[in-house]
Amino acid sequence: MNRRVVITGIGVRAPGGSGVKAFWDLLTAGRTATRRISHFDASPFRSRIAGEVDFDAPAEGFSPREIRRMDRATQFAVACTRDAVADSGLDMSALDPHRIGVSLGSAVASATSLENEYLVMSDAGKDWLVDPGYLSPHMADYLSPGIMPAEVAWTVGAQGPVTMVSDGCTSGLDSVGYAVQLIREGTVDTVVAGASDTPISPIVVACFDAIKATTPRNDDPEHASRPFDGSRTGFVLAEGAAMFVLEEYGAAVARGAEIYAEVTGYATRCNAYHMTGLKKDGREMAEAIRVALDEARLDPTGIDYVNAHGSGTKQNDRHETAAFKRSLGDHAYRVPVSSIKSMVGHSLGAIGSIEIAASLLAIKHNVVPPTANLHTPDPECDLDYVPLTAREQRVDTVLSVGSGFGGFQSAIVLRRPEGVSA
Amino acid sequence: MTVRTVVTGVAVAAPNGLGTEDYWKAVLAGQNGISELVRFDATGYPSRLAGQILDFEAKDHIPSRLLPQTDVSTRYAIAAAGWALEDAAVGPDTLPDYDMGVSLSTAQGGFEFTHQEFQKLWSKGPEYVSVYESFAWFYAVNTGQVSIRNAMRGPGIALVGEQAGGLDVVGHARRVIRRGTRLVVSGGVDSALDPWGYTSQLSGGLVSTVDDPARAYLPFDRAASGHVPGEGGAVLVLEDAGSARDRGAPKVWGEIAGYAATFDPRPGSGLPPGLRRAAELALADAGLEPGDIDVVFADAAGSTAGDRAEADAIREVFGPRGVAVTAPKASIGRLCAGGGPVDLATALLSIRDGVVPATAHTSDVPEEYGIDLVTGEPRTLAVRAALVLGRGRWGFNSAVVVTAG
Numbered sequence: 001m002n003r004r005v006v007i008t009g010i011g012v013r014a015p016g017g018s019g020v021k022a023f024w025d026l027l028t029a030g031r032t033a034t035r036r037i038s039h040f041d042a043s044p045f046r047s048r049i050a051g052e053v054d055f056d057a058p059a060e061g062f063s064p065r066e067i068r069r070m071d072r073a074t075q076f077a078v079a080c081t082r083d084a085v086a087d088s089g090l091d092m093s094a095l096d097p098h099r100i101g102v103s104l105g106s107a108v109a110s111a112t113s114l115e116n117e118y119l120v121m122s123d124a125g126k127d128w129l130v131d132p133g134y135l136s137p138h139m140a141d142y143l144s145p146g147i148m149p150a151e152v153a154w155t156v157g158a159q160g161p162v163t164m165v166s167d168g169c170t171s172g173l174d175s176v177g178y179a180v181q182l183i184r185e186g187t188v189d190t191v192v193a194g195a196s197d198t199p200i201s202p203i204v205v206a207c208f209d210a211i212k213a214t215t216p217r218n219d220d221p222e223h224a225s226r227p228f229d230g231s232r233t234g235f236v237l238a239e240g241a242a243m244f245v246l247e248e249y250g251a252a253v254a255r256g257a258e259i260y261a262e263v264t265g266y267a268t269r270c271n272a273y274h275m276t277g278l279k280k281d282g283r284e285m286a287e288a289i290r291v292a293l294d295e296a297r298l299d300p301t302g303i304d305y306v307n308a309h310g311s312g313t314k315q316n317d318r319h320e321t322a323a324f325k326r327s328l329g330d331h332a333y334r335v336p337v338s339s340i341k342s343m344v345g346h347s348l349g350a351i352g353s354i355e356i357a358a359s360l361l362a363i364k365h366n367v368v369p370p371t372a373n374l375h376t377p378d379p380e381c382d383l384d385y386v387p388l389t390a391r392e393q394r395v396d397t398v399l400s401v402g403s404g405f406g407g408f409q410s411a412i413v414l415r416r417p418e419g420v421s422a
Numbered sequence: 423m424t425v426r427t428v429v430t431g432v433a434v435a436a437p438n439g440l441g442t443e444d445y446w447k448a449v450l451a452g453q454n455g456i457s458e459l460v461r462f463d464a465t466g467y468p469s470r471l472a473g474q475i476l477d478f479e480a481k482d483h484i485p486s487r488l489l490p491q492t493d494v495s496t497r498y499a500i501a502a503a504g505w506a507l508e509d510a511a512v513g514p515d516t517l518p519d520y521d522m523g524v525s526l527s528t529a530q531g532g533f534e535f536t537h538q539e540f541q542k543l544w545s546k547g548p549e550y551v552s553v554y555e556s557f558a559w560f561y562a563v564n565t566g567q568v569s570i571r572n573a574m575r576g577p578g579i580a581l582v583g584e585q586a587g588g589l590d591v592v593g594h595a596r597r598v599i600r601r602g603t604r605l606v607v608s609g610g611v612d613s614a615l616d617p618w619g620y621t622s623q624l625s626g627g628l629v630s631t632v633d634d635p636a637r638a639y640l641p642f643d644r645a646a647s648g649h650v651p652g653e654g655g656a657v658l659v660l661e662d663a664g665s666a667r668d669r670g671a672p673k674v675w676g677e678i679a680g681y682a683a684t685f686d687p688r689p690g691s692g693l694p695p696g697l698r699r700a701a702e703l704a705l706a707d708a709g710l711e712p713g714d715i716d717v718v719f720a721d722a723a724g725s726t727a728g729d730r731a732e733a734d735a736i737r738e739v740f741g742p743r744g745v746a747v748t749a750p751k752a753s754i755g756r757l758c759a760g761g762g763p764v765d766l767a768t769a770l771l772s773i774r775d776g777v778v779p780a781t782a783h784t785s786d787v788p789e790e791y792g793i794d795l796v797t798g799e800p801r802t803l804a805v806r807a808a809l810v811l812g813r814g815r816w817g818f819n820s821a822v823v824v825t826a827g
Contacts, residue, residue: 125544140626166561207556406566
């Protein structure tokens with residue numbers, strides 16, 4: 001059975017404004033939403049910039065109990081889930097709950113809550129032997145975060161397979177890839193999939209400080225994320241989420257759904273090289289792209305836009321450029337390639353889904369979002385990265401890629417279905 | 423024709439036995455892996471027991487350069503993956519790199535390691551945080567490390583689904599093999615027995631406060647009082663049956679013949695839980711009838727409510743006392759993502775040796791449960807097919823059918 005899978009609903013919480021419209025406005029204007037960290041006093045840290053989301057949980061409709069119970073990343077996922085379902089027009093309660101699945105990506109899950117609880121239990125880091133008298137009833141859920149996809153499942157009434165995909169920074173691509181497989185093989189007909197991460201917390205900032213992966217350009221937060229630019233000095237940590245409604249194609253068509261795109265190809269490969277380092281040649285990412293295109297039965301020339309990982313670290317942007325050349329051949333030099341991390345930062349596991357959202361909107365609006373802050377390209381990054389200004393052009397097919405710690409390299413192909421007007 | 427997925431390598435790292443055969447001997451002998459915590463002084467903590475691996479000397483099992491960058495759970499994963507691949511006679515050059523994938527589960531990440539880094543951060547300052555913390559902690563760590571160590575460049579994934587996640591990764595590995603990858607290393611490992619990790623596990627209210635290591639975790643017993651957290655897990659080498667034959671794999675332990683996962687309705691909805699449906703779907707996926715199953719490896723929550731719900735599901739699928747049921751995890755504790763894979767390994771050992779291990783310590787099973795629980799001594803039983811069940815807190819249900827292949 002080879003069933004087709006389409007995306008019919010989107011929900012986004014990204015830096016720079018809440019919801020899909022604000023997100024797309026930011027991207028197409030080429031504005032940046034990176035700023036000084038306000039979530040905590042970041043003065044002792046090397047990198048003090050982040051892409052923060054202005055998220056007002058009560059205004060989002062969360063009750064006091066939900067706010068107590070759900071980690072910030074869970075709140076983001078649930079808020080996006082509600083939006084995605086509303087956007088899809090799908091009446092989830094009318095579906096067979098056994099035929100609905102959930103696939104939620106997250107790299108560091110409930111890290112923020114873990115740290116908050118740690119401070120209480122250890123008395124601000126003083127005690128190795130934490131005090132069980134200060135144990136929160138929700139602590140087990142921060143330790144082992146199955147509650148995150150569970151909350152999403154309860155939001156939509158899913159009783160099919162529910163899981164969390166935690167592949168570090170490719171989680172948001174892989175969670176959608178996982179969902180696609182569930183529908184294709186016939187296990188379910190509908191999956192709520194996407195990813196959420198809220199890592200702007202001292203321990204996570206310290207992690208990336210320690211290996212100098214994040215930028216120290218603290219004096220210029222708005223221009224700190226500079227993918228493909230010769231002056232780039234690392235990525236800007238961010239938070240965010242995006243969730244989607246994925247449906248079997250026939251079911252979506254039958255109910256007259258607005259279809260953003262069909263997921264025609266997906267693949268992931270490991271580089272088996274280093275937990276954080278990348279080889280220069282981009283071999284494994286190129287292989288993931290090649291396999292995804294093959295599955296989509298697409299020649300490289302059929303790609304209208306490449307949504308890059310483009311994290312803004314020295315090694316990533318060269319690695320990725322090499323991977324595009326290796327997999328797309330001459331077309332790598334012709335196809336527009338851009339990184340929205342220049343505007344919304346790098347929200348770890350969430351960003352893959354946020355980038356899928358951007359790709360779907362690129363198809364819907366026939367606009368390629370730009371790479372902001374790109375003034376002087378690195379000579380080793382010599383492709384068309386759509387600097388500074390969004391570009392209006394026909395976009396039927398998008399390749400979006402991700403790369404992450406652990407060596408994960410993933411690629412997904414999204415295509416405007418036939419019969420849907422541009 | 424659908425590709426068959428067979429198990430060609432097995433490795434267990436459990437509290438009562440390190441390595442598959444030592445574990446198996448211990449389980450059959452009823453050797454208890456549950457003991458008083460030795461990692462820290464738990465005096466004054468509401469629970470003080472754990473299934474601890476006490477005989478793992480990390481430097482004997484993994485390269486010393488990996489020690490500063492790995493949590494204890496990752497050391498178990500790397501070591502067990504190595505043993506499983508050795509068992510399967512697979513080296514880095516046995517198959518092309520893209521033909522080998524990794525699908526592992528951890529639900530707790532590198533927790534003890536990260537606890538140390540939290541303490542350094544908050545007691546000394548950011549500059550003291552390890553350069554390895556960024557990847558020693560996160561849930562993808564074992565997949566990445568095993569991929570690197572064994573030059574596996576095929577599809578990699580890490581799934582989190584509490585105790586059920588360790589079965590979900592095996593189900594997914596089978597999916598990956600069906601889609602064309604020849605070999606996938608799969609399974610799960612967890613460990614969170616540092617003071618913070620252990621205490622955190624208590625917060626669910628599901629951990630027994632009984633002090634006696636032989637009485638604290640009594641699944642399906644009238645005196646069930648909760649479970650005991652444990653550490654460790656198992657790693658399996660899964661292969662496309664045809665590919666395994668072609669490369670001359672030294673043995674086939676069995677086949678992963680069926681898999682399904684479901685999720686319970688929202689708590690308080692009054693709707694039936696999903697475990698029965700997971701079991702039925704896994705059987706259907708395997709093309710088997712309930713009567714074909716010789717033994718069920720239960721999830722074994724160890725709480726009265728959890729045990730009763732599972733007994734109901736088993737009875738509804740197989741009929742009253744319709745199939746042998748066992749829970750060898752009673753002697754090692756609940757290993758979170760490691761639990762399901764250890765049960766799969768145990769099921770394969772039962773198939774190999776025609777014996778089903780007992781549920782240690784449990785003796786008084788309520789009649790109304792209507793299950794034929796193997797207690798006391800191991801039961802001699804020809805096993806052609808076993809059903810392994812796993813549940814995760816909040817409603818995850820997974821079921822895997824393993825057969826002799």
